[in-house]
Amino acid sequence: MRRSTGIPERYLAGPDRTWPYATYPREHPCMSEKSWAPTRRQLMMTGGLGVLPLGAAAATTSGAAAAPDDLIRRTVPGTSERLPAIGLGTFMTFDTLSERRRERIREVARRHWRAGGRVFDCSPLYGRSEVTLGDVAEDLRINDRMFLAGKVWSTGDHLWDDGHAAAGLRQTVRRMSLDRPVDLMQCHSLVNVDVIVPLLHAWKKEGRIRHLGVTHHDPAYYPLVQSWVERARLDVVQVHYSIHTRVAEERLIPAAADNGTAVLVNMPLEKARLHHIVQGRPLPDFAKELGISTWSQYFLKWVIANPAVTCALPATSDPAHVAENVAAMRGPLPDAAMRERMVRHMETIPGFDQVATMPWYPGKSYSGVVSRAQAAVRERSPWWPS
Template sequence: VGAAVAGALRAGDLRRDELFIVSKVYPHNASRSGTIAACERSLKRLKLEHIDLYLLHWRGAHPLADTLDAFETLKRQGRIRHWGVSNFDTDDMEELSSVAGGARCAADQVYYSLSQRGAEFDLLPWLRSRSVAAMAYCPIDQGALARDATLRAIGERHRVSAAQVALAWMLAQPGVVAIPKAAREAHLRENLEAAALALNAADHLELDRQFAPPRRKEPLAMS
């Protein structure tokens, strides 16, 4: 990835300000010194001067205060612009917010899709109330939604694919950004086109019947 990005920047095909680069630190590296060292390794691999959003991959043994101290140091040094977390549920976010600097968390990246809606019960409202972005990974549920009959039927009405319906639904959720995978250029173009799809009220009702929102607290899905 780093070589491809560096090559595109050198060739003038992209400007750095057109890219939003996200990277992560693994929990076993998330001590104060380990986080800084891991970030420097990522920057070297990516051949970049800074990372736009740097995430703690999931909870680990290192104190959150140490990880946040490293994040803030990296921000002051200009090595990252923002920091966030991944796979943090509501209780984790509450604990994070109690740590010095925790309110500066920019995003929580979680497994969220039409078929995995557990985050809607209390996590998404918590994030929205504090202006923390929710980043939805696996928004097509690892490809399962691309084969769903209900989504295919809705897609036929709009002349789009089932996967595009799943992404359009996700993009309609306030405070949520989707990060679908794209193995080929055709997939990337299909993902981008989903942003222009506006589902109607009948579509949303049909999707809620097929994929009911949670009525109680559920563990976050993970991949």
């Protein structure tokens, strides 16, 4: 049974209510680099899974400490928070109605956390993904220590109506069983952005959220995204950026760096399309220079080697794949010359120039709420985008 959130309802009831900063720390407890020793109760709560806050030594039954913490971390501009450079996305992969698949997702989250991952990105747009993440996070006792990057996907009954957005925030808080402000709330794909960004600033001032930002996955919207980065005092911008889709590095990511805005990256693996074109192919010999042993490391290290990138958010429902992904935030990163060499190698692989036109998640199937709704509309509609 899910526990009820500890947030007093009056703090979420309406726009005139506030959630005092004095009650909750401005910086997330799991992001502190201060020494930390788990209590006996905390160790018992983790069930021996090694689910401990960032910087903690993962205790073993013999009491031996884990290897030195060598995670690649990036500082959120304007704060002392340092986020691990690889997070976990949840689009499609966490949208499930299957208990069996839910157990696989639980293992994905467990391995991500145990390997040092702390950032989880979700949205109400993603069907049951937010529900699944909340259930899994509570099962693992990490919901009050993870860095949650949530999203607002809302319009309203009329212009400047914040009722839908406020209901969405309450829903996220309840689904995630939070008793603290949401770490990050983002205006999803610029939906109703003129209303939502000022509202996010209000929520931040009132203590409902700690950071705010905007997102988009389509490079066609990047000039507009950039304009919001340059004028809206955003804490975070989330964009589509990969070894294939590099448009964001031309102007948008530099603009974020110039304005002190953290950069989260969606689709760093192009929703499995990059893996699809390299399936069965060996890594180039030069990858060994960086200790790269999998294609996941190859693609993700290329992304986080950009110093302006704060955290990449690959999504997966495969525990083995999450282990490959988190391995990218350890070891050396390619310099500019090596990153260029990595791109040139990919350009020799058939299909690389066609990645953007391929279906998402080739060869995979996610039978969640989103895919079922999409199939229902497609069956009824006389037109479908090609």
